[in-house]
Amino acid sequence: MPNSCRFRLDGGAILRTRTAVTLSGVLDLFPDTAAVEDGELVLGGIAASTLARDFGTPLVVYCRRTILGQVREYQRVVPEGLVLYGTKAFPNVALLRLFAGEGLGADVSTLGELRFARSAGMPAERIVFHGNNKSDDELRAAAEAEATIVLDAPDEAERAHAAGVTRALIRLTPGVEAHTHQSIQTAHSESKFGLDPDQALATIRDARELVDLAGVHVHIGSQLARADESIAAVDRLLEFCERVRDEHGWLPRIVDIGGGLAIRHSRDENAPSVAAFAGALVGRFRAGWTEPVWFYLEPGRSLIGRAGVTLYRVGATKRSGGVEYVAFDGGMSDNPRPQLYGARYEALLANRADEPATGVFRIAGKHCESGDVLIDGARLPAPRRDDLLAVPATGAYTLAMASTYNGVPRPAAVLVADGAAQLIRRRETIDELLSFEPDV
Numbered sequence: 001m002p003n004s005c006r007f008r009l010d011g012g013a014i015l016r017t018r019t020a021v022t023l024s025g026v027l028d029l030f031p032d033t034a035a036v037e038d039g040e041l042v043l044g045g046i047a048a049s050t051l052a053r054d055f056g057t058p059l060v061v062y063c064r065r066t067i068l069g070q071v072r073e074y075q076r077v078v079p080e081g082l083v084l085y086g087t088k089a090f091p092n093v094a095l096l097r098l099f100a101g102e103g104l105g106a107d108v109s110t111l112g113e114l115r116f117a118r119s120a121g122m123p124a125e126r127i128v129f130h131g132n133n134k135s136d137d138e139l140r141a142a143a144e145a146e147a148t149i150v151l152d153a154p155d156e157a158e159r160a161h162a163a164g165v166t167r168a169l170i171r172l173t174p175g176v177e178a179h180t181h182q183s184i185q186t187a188h189s190e191s192k193f194g195l196d197p198d199q200a201l202a203t204i205r206d207a208r209e210l211v212d213l214a215g216v217h218v219h220i221g222s223q224l225a226r227a228d229e230s231i232a233a234v235d236r237l238l239e240f241c242e243r244v245r246d247e248h249g250w251l252p253r254i255v256d257i258g259g260g261l262a263i264r265h266s267r268d269e270n271a272p273s274v275a276a277f278a279g280a281l282v283g284r285f286r287a288g289w290t291e292p293v294w295f296y297l298e299p300g301r302s303l304i305g306r307a308g309v310t311l312y313r314v315g316a317t318k319r320s321g322g323v324e325y326v327a328f329d330g331g332m333s334d335n336p337r338p339q340l341y342g343a344r345y346e347a348l349l350a351n352r353a354d355e356p357a358t359g360v361f362r363i364a365g366k367h368c369e370s371g372d373v374l375i376d377g378a379r380l381p382a383p384r385r386d387d388l389l390a391v392p393a394t395g396a397y398t399l400a401m402a403s404t405y406n407g408v409p410r411p412a413a414v415l416v417a418d419g420a421a422q423l424i425r426r427r428e429t430i431d432e433l434l435s436f437e438p439d440v
């Protein structure tokens with residue numbers, strides 16, 4: 001193939017320097033197997049156009065190698081711990097099955113997430129059930145599944161005991177404000193999650209009579225781009241553990257430090273490595289506590305976020321008041337993060353990935369709101385109808401938060417590896433949406 005150009009991040013040849021420089025910056029945001037071959041984006045050894053042809057668009061493509069790389073990194077950094085996948089990032093049976101096979105557990109927070117984990121064959125002893133308002137049904141289901149629950153309210157130990165729960169952790173709210181969007185801060189002093197130190201202490205005193213209280217939990221927020229506040233939370237957790245030991249003679253066997261590690265959605269964002277984040281937190285706790293403990297970690301976004309790329313088909317393009325609009329066949333129904341958290345993304349034209357940018361475009365969805373903008377200011381070669389738009393870092397909290405706004409069915413997802421694609425979430429149909437309507 002004399003004219004073929006191939007750019008890889010993982011050590012492959014970079015043949016055309018100018019384009020490669022532009023690409024390598026963006027490709028950093030893509031999964032490990034992302035490459036540009038003959039001008040086209042390839043994921044897991046499959047051309048984006050082939051994936052779009054075979055599965056339609058919008059399509060979320062997950063790279064198996066990237067997911068497994070993150071799993072192994074967590075296991076390497078915290079060998080004395082259990083990694084629980086934060087199921088909320090994308091409740092999906094195939095991914096949960098993959099994680100179960102790698103020895104991971106699952107953090108679930110609803111009946112639905114518990115069913116997904118159980119359907120994937122996740123062993124009971126590796127399921128932790130969260131929630132700031134667990135229903136009696138949820139407590140009974142957790143008991144039946146023999147999962148560990150995380151106490152999150154003063155009356156929950158009693159209710160859990162009545163429901164048959166036998167094992168619990170307690171969620172401490174350390175009063176730390178995470179540096180992230182306020183909607184995903186979870187451990188500040190007015191948080192709806194967990195118990196402040198005084199309430200947690202009182203709850204431990206009473207709960208020990210009712211359940212096997214195995215340990216403590218903290219989770220200060222999500223998309224944490226630095227470790228400072230998490231380290232401060234670990235310091236407060238240490239103070240708390242000393243206090244409970246001194247006042248009640250209770251020692252945690254398990255210390256669950258939650259999830260929260262950020263990923264980069266755009267080139268100007270930073271994210272610590274697993275070692276610089278999880279390794280630092282565990283190291284801090286170890287340095288201040290000499291009793292034996294086993295660590296739990298609950299990463300969601302950092303396990304699957306960068307592994308996911310969403311493929312969209314470009315439709316109408318137009319100029320409006322000096323803005324170059326590019327519309328695509330999805331939007332806030334398949335990824336509401338720009339509207340919810342002001343998330344900023346970048347994109348490639350997957351079928352023209354080696355062309356230089358020629359302009360700045362506002363990438364808008366198809367929904368009936370002007371705020372349905374996925375990227376404002378994408379630098380791209382001028383997109384044309386039927387081009388394929390590839391948006392990286394869309395594996396977490398996208399499909400999981402998808403809606404059917406405007407009667408749009410939710411997209412499909414595939415897992416790719418070594419040139420093969422496995423459908424892991426079928427595309428919803430309009431008939432399925434109509435089936436909820438009793439009059440049809």
Ligand SMILES: Cc1ncc(COP(=O)(O)O)c(C=O)c1O
Nearest residue numbers: 086219222259260298299300301
């Ligand atoms: C208790 C708990 N654990 C783990 C997670 C996963 O967080 P992330 O996806 O940011 O790693 C969350 C999400 O906010 C959470 O609430």
